Amino acid sequence: MKYWILKRLLLLLIVLWGITTIVFIINSVVPRDPAIAMYGSFADEEDIERFNERWGLDKPVWRRYYEFYYYILQGDLGTSVRTERPVIVEIKNTFPATFELATVSIMISFIIGVPLGIFSALKRNKIPDHVTRFLSLIGVSTPNFWLGLLILLVFYFYLGGVGPGRISSAELEPIKITGLYLLDSILSLNWRSFIDSLQHIIYPAVALGFFGLGIVTRMIRSSMLDVIRKDYIKAARARGLSLVGVIWRHAIKNALNPVITSLGVLYGAYLSGAIIIEIIFAWPGLGSFAYNSIIKADSPGILGYVFVIAIFYSFVNLIVDAIYRLLDPRIGFVEV
């Protein structure tokens, strides 16, 4: 197991190198001139030159690559052209919000999706199955920005729910331990804060999680159908184990196998889809930062966003891989 971890970490380092290189290549292929985006089309030559000099955009490519690494390794992701603050600071401030949103969305997708998928598999080709399959098909076909806007319209404007953002007022903010409002409010036993945060996060989380709900339901359904036909299930039933017992003891663990592998990909999808949900629900996360960077052509900001998400995603995949190997003894820790 130790060798596997070492091997995997080495692989991770190579992947991280690949990520940074790709991000750099994207960066250096910048036809969109941030100077013009900042000053508008009325910028004259002098302004552009000054701008480029200040942000180091007029140095040759190889020097910029070297400097890129030099700064990255120090944790310096550059300074945002838009806010004039270090990108890493902006990301540190906004990342917990996005992490919280993505995690709650994953939880919603799984907590609702897994039972639904099992239920659908058990009642195969009967009415509940058709309804569930229909719902999950809708789930994967709905554009999440459309769904988000509809939720916003119905629950915020028509039914008068809570306001936008993460919390109703600054007073209700929990003490900052992790930056995750739900966790912090539990840890500090601040129930009003917890309820308020929950009320705020539930709508964007449902909007984000609806897509994955469809995917998870379909996957669980098909893998449950595979598992139920297996001989050991029949043997367990023949031994007198009840249906619920069989499901709980044997079926679920095996059916969850393919789903766990997709957990990583789904998490990545939520991290990236969060930008859209955050725009709609005014969620002050990394996605909002990225969107503001996009409108203002803030190259360091955009690339900082891409970089951080990619790195986090790599770590998530590493963890998911480890969990997968831990749960399934057949796939040992020997091969990479």
Place this chain on the structure above:
Amino acid sequence: MNKNLQFRINELKRTLNVIITTPLGIIGLLIVFILIISTIIAPLIAPYSPFEADFENSLESPNLNHLFGTDTLGRDIFSRVIYGSRYSLSAGLIVVSVAVIIGSIVGLVAGYPGGRKGAWLMRITDMFLAFPTFVLAIGLAANLGPSFVNSMIAISIVYWPKYARLVYGQALSIKENQYVKYAQVLRENNTRIRLRHIFPNSLAALLVQATLDFGDAILFFAALSFVGLGAQPPAPDWGAMVSTARNYINIAWWMAFFPGLAIFFVVLGFNLIGDSLRDALDPSLRRLKISKLTWLGKLGDHLLVKEK
């Protein structure tokens, strides 16, 4: 060669048959058919021009004159939605085609003759998969500049690794076949082997995946447009329309509702086709509907018995 072509056409016909015989597949085909038709004859069915502003009638809710209402500039939303189908359809087509072509080339080159060089090529390909797709597309499109063409480039770059891996995997298994070994004995060059033997045999899996991805690609493009990186306003692209409508959602819900509904239906249609296709090709699933061939076969038996 003619026999080969005939065989492929028959395969396609059979696949189409299967889609047609499931009710959901029919609905999917219908939706896609409507999409393609409205793309082509858009000027004929749209009652108004999608670009003409008419400030007197701005922000009208859906009525008999304007089926989907009007937006802030008085443009008819129904017409804009119809014209918007052009952007979505072409986006899906371009992205999937380009990604398939690039991915196939890389996959073929890496897969045959394979070995260490091929494996290394695949490792580089996998680097791209380390990024969540949408985030990478945002980074690319934002840096290239927001436009339709640039978003096409960005999405294609994000999509091709998937097909490269697919073709690579297919190539690895196909090259063990006898006919490939015969071709090697005959000293055919690599490119010839790839194009004549490996690629045609991986076409089936490739086409299935491409069909499944078509709806996904349209959704992807719509999301990029929503963030401001795809088609730009005043283009009547659905994603861009939802984006501009975002600010008026509480006073004019129809501005955002109908373009989004259009995206939903189109993606649903492609997903339905993809689903029935996948169900058809899965040998372990028992199909509920009897295929036309079996039905015709039964009818034929009946006729034969009568004749005798």
